[in-house]
Amino acid sequence: MSVHREGGLKTAEIAPAKGKLGVMVVGMGAVATTLIAGVEAVRKGLAKPIGSLTQMGTIRLGKRTDSNSPLIKDFVPLANLDDIVFTGWDIFEDNVYEAAAHAKVLDADHLAQIKPFLEAIKPMPAVFDQHYVKRLHGTHVKTGKHKCDLAMQVIADIQAFKKTVDRVVVLWAGSTEIFLEPTAVHQSIAAFEKGLVDNDPSIAPSQIYAYAALKEGVPFANGAPNLTVDLPVMVELSKQNGAPITGKDFKTGQTFIKTVLAPAFKARMLGVAGWYSTNILGNRDGEVLDDPESFKTKEESKLGVLDYILQPELYPDLYKDLYHKVRINYYPPRGDNKEGWDNIDIFGWLGYPMQIKVDFLCRDSILAAPIALDLVLFLDLAQRTPQLANIGIQEWLSFYWKSPQTAPGLYPEHDLFIQSMKLKNTLRHIMGEDLITHLGLEYYD
Numbered sequence: 001m002s003v004h005r006e007g008g009l010k011t012a013e014i015a016p017a018k019g020k021l022g023v024m025v026v027g028m029g030a031v032a033t034t035l036i037a038g039v040e041a042v043r044k045g046l047a048k049p050i051g052s053l054t055q056m057g058t059i060r061l062g063k064r065t066d067s068n069s070p071l072i073k074d075f076v077p078l079a080n081l082d083d084i085v086f087t088g089w090d091i092f093e094d095n096v097y098e099a100a101a102h103a104k105v106l107d108a109d110h111l112a113q114i115k116p117f118l119e120a121i122k123p124m125p126a127v128f129d130q131h132y133v134k135r136l137h138g139t140h141v142k143t144g145k146h147k148c149d150l151a152m153q154v155i156a157d158i159q160a161f162k163k164t165v166d167r168v169v170v171l172w173a174g175s176t177e178i179f180l181e182p183t184a185v186h187q188s189i190a191a192f193e194k195g196l197v198d199n200d201p202s203i204a205p206s207q208i209y210a211y212a213a214l215k216e217g218v219p220f221a222n223g224a225p226n227l228t229v230d231l232p233v234m235v236e237l238s239k240q241n242g243a244p245i246t247g248k249d250f251k252t253g254q255t256f257i258k259t260v261l262a263p264a265f266k267a268r269m270l271g272v273a274g275w276y277s278t279n280i281l282g283n284r285d286g287e288v289l290d291d292p293e294s295f296k297t298k299e300e301s302k303l304g305v306l307d308y309i310l311q312p313e314l315y316p317d318l319y320k321d322l323y324h325k326v327r328i329n330y331y332p333p334r335g336d337n338k339e340g341w342d343n344i345d346i347f348g349w350l351g352y353p354m355q356i357k358v359d360f361l362c363r364d365s366i367l368a369a370p371i372a373l374d375l376v377l378f379l380d381l382a383q384r385t386p387q388l389a390n391i392g393i394q395e396w397l398s399f400y401w402k403s404p405q406t407a408p409g410l411y412p413e414h415d416l417f418i419q420s421m422k423l424k425n426t427l428r429h430i431m432g433e434d435l436i437t438h439l440g441l442e443y444y445d
């Protein structure tokens with residue numbers, strides 16, 4: 001069944017993806033280098049962009065009997081991979097080849113084939129303060145009188161890069177900062193700008209980058225769970241300057257699986273008594289998360305999903321007493337190859353208990369890189385789409401996040417398949433196509 005669209009736009013109204021798309025990555029560690037090396041490997045025909053919806057996904061248009069499912073990248077005007085140009089910031093001076101070799105996600109063979117390209121990308125000095133990431137000691141950092149001065153330096157970096165490309169997106173792939181809560185300084189642009197000059201401790205480095213990007217009209221994606229764009233000041237800047245923002249913390253491994261399994265239990269009205277999730281990982285991200293203050297930020301992001309999906313207030317018999325625990329342990333021998341175990345205690349008919357064990361031997365950055373690519377491409381598309389450019393939060397990109405961002409008063413949607421449907425229907429909508437509801441009664445008329 002398809003519904004008639006209301007106010008959908010024609011393709012012509014979305015500005016074309018002409019020229020170069022500049023991607024500025026904050027933090028050139030495991031995720032960033034895997035993204036950059038991967039995009040180059042795909043461009044050279046050395047590998048396929050597996051895991052990327054924008055590159056490999058199709059979208060059904062019209063009725064099932066129409067057999068019309070183009071590739072998403074042929075349906076909406078996305079930037080071409082050949083037109084992406086990377087730069088970024090890091091607190092270490094290593095070029096992207098050195099950083100990728102250090103991260104040990106991709107094999108030496110893979111990296112050797114694109115070494116000169118990777119060596120040519122060198123990070124700019126970062127805005128960093130060890131107060132916000134206790135386990136790191138940065139050496140390649142900006143200095144300034146106050147946080148406002150640092151923000152102006154990031155703005156200058158963005159302006160200089162803008163001269164070499166046609167459009168820019170900023171992606172935070174930096175380390176997880178300590179847990180922070182919104183304060184008065186985050187409530188308006190004026191308060192935030194005063195806070196920058198006053199060196200307000202509630203303003204973390206990630207917020208300085210986000211402020212600089214949004215001020216420059218550049219969309220911003222936050223791959224980590226820190227408090228960065230989920231703040232009134234950033235929503236205001238985003239709307240004012242037509243610079244889209246969206247949720248935070250890439251939904252890659254354990255949470256990805258959780259947001260597939262939990263909706264299945266709820267759909268079948270099966271109860272859940274407990275869900276114990278533990279992880280071991282040995283990369284720098286794991287080392288940073290070994291600090292309790294950074295772990296708290298991650299924990300909050302990982303814990304949120306079950307309550308929203310299972311809705312214990314609607315189903316007290318099934319989920320009211322659910323015990324949910326998330327652990328992350330730093331274990332160096334595994335490097336980037338995380339192991340995530342889930343023990344799920346469920347119960348069925350008449351309350352009889354059952355157990356499910358999930359052991360996901362995943363590769364963190366291999367899962368994160370295609371998500372980062374899709375986000376960059378979709379945020380750039382949103383900025384060129386009149387219906388999306390000035391709405392601020394792009395809730396339709398919830399699909400990619402552990403913590404989707406929503407308008408005030410709305411609960412976030414965590415169910416992966418609802419998120420996927422929402423994303424695809426948004427693409428249909430902006431292209432003036434009928435939405436798909438899966439009703440299908442017309443086939444039986």
Ligand SMILES: NC(=O)c1ccc[n+]([C@@H]2O[C@H](COP(=O)([O-])OP(=O)(O)OC[C@H]3O[C@@H](n4cnc5c(N)ncnc54)[C@H](O)[C@@H]3O)[C@@H](O)[C@H]2O)c1
Nearest residue numbers: 027029030031090126174175176224250252284285364368
């Ligand atoms: N890989 C995944 O599956 C995944 C999933 C969800 C979230 N994340 C998050 O993505 C982020 C990146 O993960 P990673 O595995 O690449 O970590 P990483 O430690 O390899 O890379 C982070 C990089 O950020 C740099 N950095 C830290 N603070 C900075 C600052 N203020 N400015 C500039 N650079 C800074 C560090 O020097 C490091 O090079 C982490 O916050 C992680 O929690 C990763």
